[in-house]
Amino acid sequence: MTLSQLRTFARVAKLGSVTGAARALGVSEPAVSAAIASLRAELGDRLFTRTPTGITLTPGGRALAAHADEIVGLAEAARRDVAHAGSSDAELRVLATAAFAEHAAGRIFDLFGKWVAPDSVDVIVESADDIATLLRERAYDIALGARPAMAASAGLELVPFFKYQRVLVASARHPLAAAGAPVTLDRLLTAPWFAGPGGFEPLTEEGRWFGRLTALPEIVELTSETDAVAAVAAGEGVMLALGHAVAPRLRTDDSGDLVRLHVAQTPISGLWWATTLDAGRAPEPARTLQRFVTTAEATAAIVSATGSRGLSRRGGKFHVALWS
């Protein structure tokens, strides 16, 4: 039983396919088969069996899969900890959902850098799903934004830190906004809906709301919600915007270029969560950040519209070197 074999098995178990795992790992299919065969021989368990539709894990396979991620993750963590031990530049790997990354990450990490000793944390922000697994295999130290799927949250420490609202907005000049009266959803679905990267992520409240719709509008994904708001302001469609972000632009009397559309079941309230591994398994900086985001100071920073150093995009992932 080697770490490499466990890594391979974990991939097979997750993808439910030997061929798929081989592709994901960038090796030939027999290479994966061989690793599995080796584990099978050593552990005396088939681990999984072939079925008409792909493969299914045996009880032993499930038991191994439950540990495999953790073991390889710990090995990675050990490697990193050794590399960073002694030097003061710890690295904190943050997994953030797109909305948080765009609207709050810059200010939060700016502030966090003043909260903790400077020169102590390096933050990498990346958007992804399957939060629980990524935390468990130590690919990230903390997840900010969406809540992990209920079923997968065992062994995790979840803390809500911000309540956001999403409201449907359109340009003040948009036909739909003409009447001050409520608009029916059906009419709205004829207009294009703008969204940030990722569209409506299913783990978010708005994602679930959207998933419940019977008919779907045309969705236009832009590279940021800021761009989406701009498009909406130009009269090109509607969007579910973050309430506190567009509040200054909402028309009250005669100011503001956007109007809120009063549709049933809006505004949509959701929570941003800070998720880490539980108890002694989360690295200390992650716990510190988790505590920090729940402070009044952090909340104030999120809602404030004042300047923040944004996140710079770099090679597909956001990377903010706070004290490089």
Place this chain on the structure above:
Amino acid sequence: MTLSQLRTFARVAKLGSVTGAARALGVSEPAVSAAIASLRAELGDRLFTRTPTGITLTPGGRALAAHADEIVGLAEAARRDVAHAGSSDAELRVLATAAFAEHAAGRIFDLFGKWVAPDSVDVIVESADDIATLLRERAYDIALGARPAMAASAGLELVPFFKYQRVLVASARHPLAAAGAPVTLDRLLTAPWFAGPGGFEPLTEEGRWFGRLTALPEIVELTSETDAVAAVAAGEGVMLALGHAVAPRLRTDDSGDLVRLHVAQTPISGLWWATTLDAGRAPEPARTLQRFVTTAEATAAIVSATGSRGLSRRGGKFHVALWS
């Protein structure tokens, strides 16, 4: 970085000696050196340096040592879980201090077997120190009896479940017991002190008490406290006996063949603790047993003097196959 290398490094880190680790692992010293050299090259850290007196870990070495036990322990746990998955005979490995094993384990596990589904747990009881490490490396699922050393208890879940008292007793016919008045410690130290296996374990309250004595008596370790009590009853010396165990034999009026010696700072009160890994890391049966020992039912079983299936000694370790 292989599991074998981590195992080797963990041993070196724990023993503080390459040669010692080689002996412990049953291999030659260069074999250990080579494993370390491999880790050093891969991780880019010396891990430890030579000092006049043995070796000392570098910061990186400490970081690795903190993970190594856990990783190899998890790998072992995975191996076991796969082996036992599907079949109903889980195995619960219990680490018990000698006193608990002798006086309570039999009845506790008897009862526990009725509490949980029969045919579901197999218990191995073994006496040892360094509780925290043994739990962390998954050599045992739960420790019953002494409390782990304070410093090492991070990441552990400690629950006290029984308050015991130790009293100094002697035969009713012993010269020291002649006067009903308090006896001075100095006089007692001239008599031989009987004890169970292990003598006075330093992690227990009586061990600490004993460690504070300025002069030490002659200590006679017998294979069980029951034997020790018998020797004391025969007038051969004194002992620190468990209060609830000898209570029926203590002379009140004219019954009983033992008398309590009223010495300052006695009786000594101590706690038995049930210790597991915290949060999601402890196997479920271990948590169940941990909860069980705190029940009134379990406490009653410990103090009751009625029959229990004792633990059978087998090859140096206690082994009780409850439902073999």
Place this chain on the structure above:
DNA sequence: CATCGACATAAGCGAAGGGTTATGAGGCCA
């Protein structure tokens, strides 16, 4: 100064590990 103890290094060896290409074995589907 010589020696001894403890770690590091060298050389060498068998056994796995991890990879490839080629081929076999089964179940699904047109």
Place this chain on the structure above:
DNA sequence: TGGCCTCATAACCCTTCGCTTATGTCGATG
């Protein structure tokens, strides 16, 4: 029935692991 997809196996390669014995280095100690 004949592809076709997927997993399993065979044959073969090279590298690494893990172990040995022999020797080197270095500091403490008599």
